[in-house]
Amino acid sequence: MSNPYGNQYTAEFKRDPVALVNASPGRTANEIARELGVSPEGLRGWVKQARMDVDGGTPGSLDLGRARGAGGAAPPGAGAAPGD
Numbered sequence: 001m002s003n004p005y006g007n008q009y010t011a012e013f014k015r016d017p018v019a020l021v022n023a024s025p026g027r028t029a030n031e032i033a034r035e036l037g038v039s040p041e042g043l044r045g046w047v048k049q050a051r052m053d054v055d056g057g058t059p060g061s062l063d064l065g066r067a068r069g070a071g072g073a074a075p076p077g078a079g080a081a082p083g084d
Contacts, residue, residue, distance in 0.1 A: 014046045021047050
C-alpha cells in the first residue's frame with residue numbers, strides 16, 4: 001500500500017545521505033539531495049533530526065544550508081542561507 005503523503009524512507013536508508021552531508025563540508029544539502037534523487041527539504045530534515053538525536057541540539061542551532069563535519073555545531077545565531 002502506498003503512502004498518500006509521499007515516500008517514506010527507512011532509518012537505514014536515511015543514514016547514508018545524512019553521513020554524506022556530514023562528510024561534505026563544501027557542498028550544500030540541496031546539491032546532495034539532487035544527486036541522490038531525494039527531496040532537499042526531506043534531506044535537511046533528516047540531517048536536523050540526526051543532529052538533534054546525537055547531541056540534543058535545538059532546531060535553531062542548525063545551519064541547514066551547508067553540510068558540516070560530524071559533530072560540528074552551528075555557531076550561535078547561524079541560520080539557513082537565504083534562497084536555500
